[in-house]
Amino acid sequence: MANTVLRYGGQAILYLLFAAFVGYFSTAPAYQHLAPGEALLRLSFRHPGQLTTDCRPRSAEELAKLPPQLRAQMECPRERSPVHVRVELDGKVLYDETFQPAGLRRDGAASGYHRLPIPAGDHVLRVQFNDDIRVKGFNHEGERQMKVVPGQVVLIDFIPDQGGVVIR
């Protein structure tokens, strides 16, 4: 009898310990995704840069060397410019990166994603894009004065149809 009680008691303790282990690690310890008092800047864009070179007419000699079905008068290289992005917060450079176009021929869109935790509070956010290798500096820019609260997510995107740099 005593053995039976001990055995059942032992098993009860064993399974309760296992349940406690499962129950605890199912929700704890809490994961600190951002430090207290931080907000998050998310840079995310997908944008095909400008073509690196303009179309040019082919010479008669060049046309003659091509198979008849490929003798287009204009040669248009497909390679696109990399996209250069700079993010400044309150006048300080927070992030500066160049994203290469996708594809073996570098003729696809450039994609970028980066998380930038920032302290909550009042800030001036300035974002610059350059999507044309032939332009010095930046050819797109967006700036916003903002007040961010802890845990707020600010998204930086690049949408040419909406004027280029989008901060929301």
Added chain:
Amino acid sequence: MPLFLSTSSGDVPPLPDGAAARAWRALEHALDRACGVEDNPLRQLGGLGFYLFWLIAITGGYLYIFYDTSVEGAYASVEALTRGQWWAGGVMHSLHRYASDAFVAVIVLHLVRELMLGRFRGFRWYSWVSGVPTLWLALAAGVIGYWMVWDTIALFVATATAEWFGALPGFGPALVRNFIFEGAVSDRFFSLVVFLHIGLPLVLLLAMWAHVQRLTRPQTGASRAVVLWSLGAMLALSLTEPALSGPPANLVRLPASLPIDWFYLAPLTAIYATSPELVWAVSMGLTLLLTVAPWLGAPARPAPAEVVPQYCNGCRRCFADCPFAAIAMAPHPGGEGEIAVVDADRCASCGICAGSCPSSVPFRPGARLVSGIDLPDLTVGVLRDELDAAFRQPGAAGATLVFACRHGAMPAVRPELVVFGLPCAGMLPPSFVEYGLRAGAAGVAVATCGQGDCEYRFGVRWTLERLAGRREPRLRRGVDRTRLAVIHARREDRAALEAQIESFRSRLAATGAGSTAGGVRRHIFGGNGHG
């Protein structure tokens, strides 16, 4: 040098044993005291995993009935189920969550157990390697499940998963854009998530089925006590700490602190602590390491069992008894009946097949005993020859004959014992008990490894059933059972084995057994040419 006979020169020592294996066995033995061998959850982790899978499937099926696959409805339907129907849907939700967590814990424990016991090399390579994808599939199915709730954690998990996969060349950083814009997530997304959350477990079930394909009678369920205790524990947890959703997903607000499920989401947090690329490298490296582990530093495999066609009558006993499905039946080359065929890659070289063979009878006439199926390096013919030689020694008559599993405890060699070490107790054909008695032994002790410790799954069980006359080949009914002892001795329990042998010897002495054994031996061997 004798192959089976243990002598004072130290032949047939116990098999080498690592510290990890000793530590794990100590843990199992400690739990044996609380749960009993049959109901020790550590001894049925694989079966417990199957049970939890079905528990997750049933509870998930109930939740699916009420789940709304839309942006607006996903969160609301889970909330309505969890809070509005707490007594059924809420409990099911919690059971689904906690059983899933326990499933991961059990899979990891199962992996650690086999690793610590060294049960992943040699013939076990297939079971080990086929188990590796189940870990990935279980994690993937669980992570996808967190998306369905579409609360703050779901958004974090979806974004983090996309960020992690975005580091792979085929996906790219644009993948995360599916989750961070208003309107990016559509109703169709939730249909896709449901498809994945049902589809991945189905693939997992297929992988689990493949995982047990090289086992005879695989344990695909837990004992009743383990089922009831674990269900009770999960229910108690579900009622005291119900699994609840967080606030609904909000694309512009992210809580700094998230109560995440570490069983599934730990790898995702690692991408922020390190980088997605590093987490991929470590994950892939670990997966590769686990996959090739069976071949890292693996010792040479013993020769697999071989079939001798002229002695195989196609009785199917070895086919039924092989614990690792290494034996198939095929048409006999002689043209009549069947013959056993050994798959060398699956063969554990445990000798259980030799112990089951009706031709492994030492009384058969002939200078050389050849069994229908046997281990080429450790034949029952050699076992008989060594037994004969041992009892031909002066003073051997009246000794106690011990057949001991080398994975269990081996008794110390001394004059009053004749000890044979076997790769598994299941290799012993029952007729060798009678043969030993007739050869001059006062009694025969069959020392198996500890209950539940069998290296080859069914060695102890088949031995007990054969000696009890409940399984072919049976120990002949006329054999004096008082001169037979079956002792279960764990490797660490050598003293207990010695004590039981001494107790057995005392009983034999009290009954006067063995006093005429020598005469019997001469009579038998004089008749069949082995004296």
